Amino acid sequence: MSQAIFAAIEAGGTKWLVSVGSSPETAAQTRIPTEHPDVTMGAAVDFIAEQIKQQGAIQAIGIGSFGPISINPNDTDYGVIGKTPKPHWTGADLLSTFSQFNVPLKIESDVNAAALAEAKSLLPQDNGRLIYITVGTGIGAGVVDNGQVSNGVHHPEMGHIRLPHHPDDNYAGHCPIHGACLEGLACGPSIIDRWGKDLSALGSTHRSHDIISYYLGSFAANLLLTYAPNYIVLGGGVSLTEGLLSRVHQHAFEQLGGYLGRFHHVDELSTVIQSPSLDTLSGIAGAYLLAEQALHAASM
Numbered sequence: 001m002s003q004a005i006f007a008a009i010e011a012g013g014t015k016w017l018v019s020v021g022s023s024p025e026t027a028a029q030t031r032i033p034t035e036h037p038d039v040t041m042g043a044a045v046d047f048i049a050e051q052i053k054q055q056g057a058i059q060a061i062g063i064g065s066f067g068p069i070s071i072n073p074n075d076t077d078y079g080v081i082g083k084t085p086k087p088h089w090t091g092a093d094l095l096s097t098f099s100q101f102n103v104p105l106k107i108e109s110d111v112n113a114a115a116l117a118e119a120k121s122l123l124p125q126d127n128g129r130l131i132y133i134t135v136g137t138g139i140g141a142g143v144v145d146n147g148q149v150s151n152g153v154h155h156p157e158m159g160h161i162r163l164p165h166h167p168d169d170n171y172a173g174h175c176p177i178h179g180a181c182l183e184g185l186a187c188g189p190s191i192i193d194r195w196g197k198d199l200s201a202l203g204s205t206h207r208s209h210d211i212i213s214y215y216l217g218s219f220a221a222n223l224l225l226t227y228a229p230n231y232i233v234l235g236g237g238v239s240l241t242e243g244l245l246s247r248v249h250q251h252a253f254e255q256l257g258g259y260l261g262r263f264h265h266v267d268e269l270s271t272v273i274q275s276p277s278l279d280t281l282s283g284i285a286g287a288y289l290l291a292e293q294a295l296h297a298a299s300m
Contacts, residue, residue, distance in 0.1 A: 030043075048061075061105045066110050113142070114235060115143060133236070136236035137235070138183050141159065188238050220273050230272070234276075
């Protein structure tokens with residue numbers, strides 16, 4: 001029996017990864033810059049259409065998108081991007097654009113998709129809780145409980161929570177909506193805005209490393225206290241900075257202050273707060289899982 005062919009899209013704020021095949025490891029894929037919605041989505045549609053000619057019909061589509069985006073299929077704005085600082089993208093309609101392929105379709109936030117893939121990797125028995133954090137163009141987090149994405153009336157927007165300023169940081173914040181929220185203080189553009197370079201280019205002794213890891217460590221400590229997850233996975237471009245993860249462990253440990261009995265020593269945090277087990281494939285692997293879920297739901 002031949003394997004199902006899916007279209008999977010990791011729709012990021014900087015680039016889109018579009019993949020067509022049976023798995024992210026073997027599929028044909030392309031990277032598309034996130035420009036005007038008409039340009040970016042048009043290129044994605046063209047790529048999928050070309051791959052259908054080469055590979056045959058697709059059975060379903062899964063999309064993990066930057067947000068905010070409506071992820072409730074019962075809402076009239078399902079698949080529509082909400083108010084975003086990304087120019088031209090507020091109101092972009094992913095559902096209408098990709099419904100033209102006439103196959104089952106499921107849309108989630110990009111971090112929820114990545115969380116789904118990481119949970120399948122790290123919690124294969126679907127028993128436990130995992131939180132995936134992405135730190136890049138923006139900051140977001142997705143939660144998976146017992147193998148299922150956990151949303152409320154909308155997907156979590158944890159990147160916009162408030163945290164105390166680092167004692168040596170008086171930056172007003174980069175977020176155009178909230179200023180000095182977590183995203184406004186620690187996302188990639190905020191780092192470049194106040195120090196002129198990416199974190200990895202600033203050098204490990206630069207004070208930016210301590211400041212950014214302080215914010216991310218504080219965030220991780222809050223998640224450990226409120227969600228009590230098995231794992232916190234830290235992904236995204238900023239998280240790839242050498243040495244950052246160990247600094248996050250230290251700040252999280254200090255913020256917890258010995259309150260949680262799970263962690264008697266900072267090293268014990270390294271088994272809980274970790275890099276993606278799927279390396280850079282978490283987002284697109286999650287989009288494939290969304291496509292599988294769409295196909296399964298349509299067959300019931």
